[in-house]
Amino acid sequence: MGLLINTAFGLYCPQADVYLDPWKPVNKAIISHGHADHARWGSVSYLCTTSAAPVIKYRLGDINLETMAFGEEKRINGVSFSFHPAGHILGSAQIRVSYKGEVVVFSGDYKTVNDGFSESFESVKCHTFITESTFGLPIYHWTDQKIVFNEIEEWCSNNKKNGHLSILYAYSLGKAQRILQGISENAGPFYTHGTIEAVLKVMRNQGISLKNTIQINENTTRTELLNGLILAPPAAQNSNWLKKFEPVRQGIVSGWMALRGARRRRNADKGFVLSDHADWKGLNDAIVLTGAENVFVTHGYTDILSRWLQDKGLNALPLETNFEGDEIL
Amino acid sequence: MRYFEELFHTLEETTKTNEKVNALIQYLSSVPDEDKIWMIAIFSGRRPKRTISTKNLRLWAAEKSGIPLWLFEESYHIVGDLSETIALLLPPPKIEVQKSLNDWIQYIISLEKREEKDQMDLVYNAWDSLNTSGRFIFNKLITGGFRLGVSQKLMVKALAQFAKIEPNEIALKLMGDWSPLTYNFETLLSSEQNEGSDSRPYPFHLAYPLNELGDLKENPSDWYAEYKWDGIRGQCIFRKGKYFLWSRGEELITDKFPEFASFIRSVPSGTVLDGEILPYKEGSVLPFHHIQTRVTRKKITAPILKENPVAFRVYDLLEWKNKDIRSLPFMERRNLLDQLFNSIDASLPLQLSPILSFSSFEDLIKLRSSSTENGSEGLMLKNKYSPYASGRKRGEWWKWKIDPFTVDAILIYAQSGHGRRANLYTDFTFAVFSENGELLPFTKAYSGLTDKEFLEINHWIKKNTLERFGPVRKVTAELVFEIAFEGIQESKRHKSGIALRFPRMVRWRKDKVAAEANTLEDLHLLLKKGK
Numbered sequence: 029m030g031l032l033i034n035t036a037f038g039l040y041c042p043q044a045d046v047y048l049d050p051w052k053p054v055n056k057a058i059i060s061h062g063h064a065d066h067a068r069w070g071s072v073s074y075l076c077t078t079s080a081a082p083v084i085k086y087r088l089g090d091i092n093l094e095t096m097a098f099g100e101e102k103r104i105n106g107v108s109f110s111f112h113p114a115g116h117i118l119g120s121a122q123i124r125v126s127y128k129g130e131v132v133v134f135s136g137d138y139k140t141v142n143d144g145f146s147e148s149f150e151s152v153k154c155h156t157f158i159t160e161s162t163f164g165l166p167i168y169h170w171t172d173q174k175i176v177f178n179e180i181e182e183w184c185s186n187n188k189k190n191g192h193l194s195i196l197y198a199y200s201l202g203k204a205q206r207i208l209q210g211i212s213e214n215a216g217p218f219y220t221h222g223t224i225e226a227v228l229k230v231m232r233n234q235g236i237s238l239k240n241t242i243q244i245n246e247n248t249t250r251t252e253l254l255n256g257l258i259l260a261p262p263a264a265q266n267s268n269w270l271k272k273f274e275p276v277r278q279g280i281v282s283g284w285m286a287l288r289g290a291r292r293r294r295n296a297d298k299g300f301v302l303s304d305h306a307d308w309k310g311l312n313d314a315i316v317l318t319g320a321e322n323v324f325v326t327h328g329y330t331d332i333l334s335r336w337l338q339d340k341g342l343n344a345l346p347l348e349t350n351f352e353g354d355e356i357l
Numbered sequence: 358m359r360y361f362e363e364l365f366h367t368l369e370e371t372t373k374t375n376e377k378v379n380a381l382i383q384y385l386s387s388v389p390d391e392d393k394i395w396m397i398a399i400f401s402g403r404r405p406k407r408t409i410s411t412k413n414l415r416l417w418a419a420e421k422s423g424i425p426l427w428l429f430e431e432s433y434h435i436v437g438d439l440s441e442t443i444a445l446l447l448p449p450p451k452i453e454v455q456k457s458l459n460d461w462i463q464y465i466i467s468l469e470k471r472e473e474k475d476q477m478d479l480v481y482n483a484w485d486s487l488n489t490s491g492r493f494i495f496n497k498l499i500t501g502g503f504r505l506g507v508s509q510k511l512m513v514k515a516l517a518q519f520a521k522i523e524p525n526e527i528a529l530k531l532m533g534d535w536s537p538l539t540y541n542f543e544t545l546l547s548s549e550q551n552e553g554s555d556s557r558p559y560p561f562h563l564a565y566p567l568n569e570l571g572d573l574k575e576n577p578s579d580w581y582a583e584y585k586w587d588g589i590r591g592q593c594i595f596r597k598g599k600y601f602l603w604s605r606g607e608e609l610i611t612d613k614f615p616e617f618a619s620f621i622r623s624v625p626s627g628t629v630l631d632g633e634i635l636p637y638k639e640g641s642v643l644p645f646h647h648i649q650t651r652v653t654r655k656k657i658t659a660p661i662l663k664e665n666p667v668a669f670r671v672y673d674l675l676e677w678k679n680k681d682i683r684s685l686p687f688m689e690r691r692n693l694l695d696q697l698f699n700s701i702d703a704s705l706p707l708q709l710s711p712i713l714s715f716s717s718f719e720d721l722i723k724l725r726s727s728s729t730e731n732g733s734e735g736l737m738l739k740n741k742y743s744p745y746a747s748g749r750k751r752g753e754w755w756k757w758k759i760d761p762f763t764v765d766a767i768l769i770y771a772q773s774g775h776g777r778r779a780n781l782y783t784d785f786t787f788a789v790f791s792e793n794g795e796l797l798p799f800t801k802a803y804s805g806l807t808d809k810e811f812l813e814i815n816h817w818i819k820k821n822t823l824e825r826f827g828p829v830r831k832v833t834a835e836l837v838f839e840i841a842f843e844g845i846q847e848s849k850r851h852k853s854g855i856a857l858r859f860p861r862m863v864r865w866r867k868d869k870v871a872a873e874a875n876t877l878e879d880l881h882l883l884l885k886k887g888k
Contacts, residue, residue: 164854165433166424167445203533276546286445288369297370331825332431339425 031107031132032158034347039134039158041125044104046133047071048123057084058109061120061138062087062201075102077111079147080119082234083201083227099145114138115149116304117202118231124152132156133318137327138312141179143173145209146202149314157320158347161328162305163283170283170307176300177210183279183298184215184257193250193276195258197265197296200224201353202304204259204280205231210240211257219244219253221260221269265296283307360387361396362490366506368607374514377507381515390542391459397545400512402607404501405538408468409476411439411500417477421484422446434828435773436800444489454486462537465498509560510748520546523771528747533557534609537642558592558603559629559675559683560747562752564737570718573755579741581687581720582713584733585756586670587844588648589637593669595621595628596679602634606650616706617669618660623702627679630671630694631745632710635732637668642732644846645858669707672737675745683745690745721757728759734843735759761841761859762883764789764875765866768836769798771818772829781811782818782830785862786829787840788851791877796834799853799880802841805862814865837869838862845884855880 032039038050047054053070060066060076062083067076073092076084081095088208096102098121101110106128111121116137133154140282142148146289180196187194198204204224218241220228231236242248244258250273260269262280270276283303291299306314315323315337323344325334330346335345367380385393408780419429424446436442450820456464464483483495497503513531517524530545533593534556567573573580590605600621602611610619624630636647639833647665654661674694675683698709715721715735725736735758743753761887766787773782784803788796806814817836824831842865848856 165432165435166422166428167436167442287436288441292369297371317695332428336428 032125034107044107072241077119077121082230086230112152113147113150115146118146134158135160137307140314143206145206151317154318154320156322157318161325161330161333163307164311164329164333166308168307176302181212181215187277193253193273196275196279198281198283200227200261215257218258219256219258221264223261224259358458358461361386362494372390373860377511378515382519385519393543394537396457405462405466409499418443443496444493447484451485508566509747528560554683555596556601561605562746563749563756564756565751567755567757581739583710583737585735585737586633586635587734588633591634595626600831613719620707629676631673632669632671634672635668638666668708670708670710672710686742687739688741698777742830761843763839763841765837766840766872767834767871769834770829782815797853800860802860802862834871837866837874839864839866
């Protein structure tokens with residue numbers, strides 16, 4: 029992979045002197061999306077998609093940020109870079125890098141199914157594909173999100189009947205918007221934790237239409253909350269935030285909830301299996317569709333997915349990263 | 358089986374006792390009797406006989422899922438539960454079929470007499486007609502071991518409310534050797550004496566751990582003290598000329614200890630004794646592993662008997678002259694027990710656990726600190742006026758163990774955990790330095806840290822991996838942990854020459870570097886002291 033090399037700072041393109049999702053400060057960084065393990069603080073200049081930019085700016089502060097629409101091309105010292113929808117969250121991109129006819133695609137995080145909110149995943153032909161593998165095991169296959177939203181709605185209405193508040197823990201960037209988009213208005217009104225409300229505000233300002241939400245403050249009463257559904261980031265689960273609203277029922281919305289062990293470890297009342305990453309089938313389909321002869325597997329079950337791809341006759345190797353496993357919630 | 362699935366998920370999802378009890382009652386009110394009794398049987402460890410080997414289940418599941426066996430095994434390692442792994446891997450069902458719990462269990466039992474090929478087809482059929490949750494339960498019914506938080510106490514509470522019978526009576530009925538193949542729900546709960554009730558044990562009275570003497574508010578003279586024996590809790594039953602031995606795990610272990618059969622010569626029929634099976638030879642208590650050999654071996658041969666002699670040390674009398682005397686104060690039960698021992702043949706391996714004399718709590722502290730010299734692991738404190746309760750009851754029986762041993766050791770290998778800890782590195786191997794500076798692994802430990810600490814250590818492990826062997830990572834020898842354990846023994850199997858009992862992590866010694874950990878020499882000193 030001469031076009032891109034793996035360094036202590038992250039994936040590096042020497043020809044263009046550019047890093048992809050670097051985990052340490054560099055000169056020029058191209059960012060796949062705004063999650064904290066991909067968009068890190070401290071680099072001199074950044075490039076990301078137009079729709080991902082507002083959140084990245086909100087999170088990283090006053091940075092030197094250039095944007096580019098999906099499908100546009102930018103040339104740096106003869107190397108061509110372009111963004112293609114990864115379907116992971118709003119504005120998330122696969123990064124296509126090509127030089128003298130050689131094409132490498134860095135997937136970033138992706139999912140192949142359309143969630144009705146993020147730009148839909150688009151397959152990009154390449155010689156080398158660097159794929160994530162967060163859920164790269166055959167035990168993971170996602171059910172249609174409609175079914176999951178129905179489960180959530182039923183759970184909320186049962187809680188209401190029993191006088192319990194419903195609180196859903198979901199990533200503030202990505203999952204929270206996907207839930208708001210997909211869930212029935214009847215489950216509302218939707219109350220939010222400040223962290224989630226802040227991201228929603230950024231997106232509303234960039235012209236994205238989202239259901240109405242009410243941020244919880246010190247004057248919010250239990251009676252109000254009982255009528256609706258609360259959205260909070262996973263980190264709020266262990267804080268005293270909701271103590272005064274007991275009894276509450278807590279649900280976690282995450283792909284990890286597919287395993288009983290993970291559900292029990294998180295100590296939630298209910299786990300809803302909904303992920304913004306590709307499942308086993310999604311990963312396999314995406315890899316085949318690129319037509320790549322070389323596959324590098326990163327972020328997740330790298331060894332296992334590589335071996336499986338090797339069994340299928342592909343040139344596959346694990347690509348170690350510094351932040352492997354960080355996304356275990 | 359829908360109701361059973363629902364029950365299972367509710368029990369798993371909630372940590373609240375009341376909700377669990379309600380879910381059990383809800384289940385009992387919704388299903389026919391045969392499904393009721395199977396539920397009770399399954400949650401008390403009485404599962405149907407295994408008809409399919411797990412080896413075949415793995416092979417068939419891998420084949421049916423279209424994945425190679427290595428990938429099946431990798432998945433299993435991460436999920437940590439075979440039934441769940443299979444349920445998750447299989448392709449979606451063809452048509453979902455609803456059958457009752459009893460129907461599925463009969464289906465599984467009927468597999469026993471089939472050819473292997475037919476067995477496979479029938480298992481495939483079942484998988485094809487169940488969704489993920491149904492398959493999981495089906496697989497569990499085959500492999501057994503639901504390992505769910507349904508304590509006997511919980512089950513008793515639910516059944517008592519459902520059937521409107523006294524909890525103590527229910528607890529008694531649930532004990533012993535019964536199976537849904539020989540009992541139905543009605544006979545199980547009926548007041549009639551059932552067949553097999555001669556062997557039925559009483560629920561064990563369990564002690565709470567005492568952390569400090571302050572928990573004992575009462576007068577010292579209200580208490581009896583005994584040594585806390587480190588063996589296997591057992592109940593010896595003598596009824597109608599027959600003898601039975603039960604373990605605390607409600608297993609009939611009569612055949613594992615044939616030498617106790619001779620007690621019948623000295624103990625009158627209509628007697629039930631509570632006590633400890635102890636590894637014992639010529640006046641002294643032996644290390645615990647002798648008794649493990651006795652329990653784990655399928656066949657108890659003459660050499661095993663000879664190398665691992667045992668005695669039964671009695672501390673309570675539950676039935677006397679065919680009468681249940683559990684409601685008498687401990688003092689009176691103990692008097693009757695002393696009387697019984699006046700006529701016991703002294704050559705039998707049947708002994709009385711002595712009552713220790715003390716006049717103040719200070720005396721107790723001294724007694725406890727010298728308890729290891731007598732081959733015990735601390736003291737038992739029992740209220741003189743306490744009845745023999747069913748299960749754990751606070752405030753009447755206390756166990757007051759000696760403080761465990763601790764050493765500081767260095768983390769060298771990490772492996773991801775199972776079940777609740779799947780996905781996290783939680784199984785750690787620890788080492789100490791030998792005299793010539795070699796790092797020698799000497800124990801594994803799994804538990805004792807908080808989830809937060811595990812996450813932090815996981816992060817560290819990923820950044821400090823030196824080598825990988827399958828699921829195991831060798832890490833930089835840098836982090837120091839305090840390991841607590843209950844005992845230390847010589848071991849020829851380990852290069853370090855020692856083996857620990859009940860090792861667990863007490864704390865992460867962030868204040869220490871590897872060079873400050875204990876050494877192999879320290880461990881060998883502990884070994885000498887332990888003897």
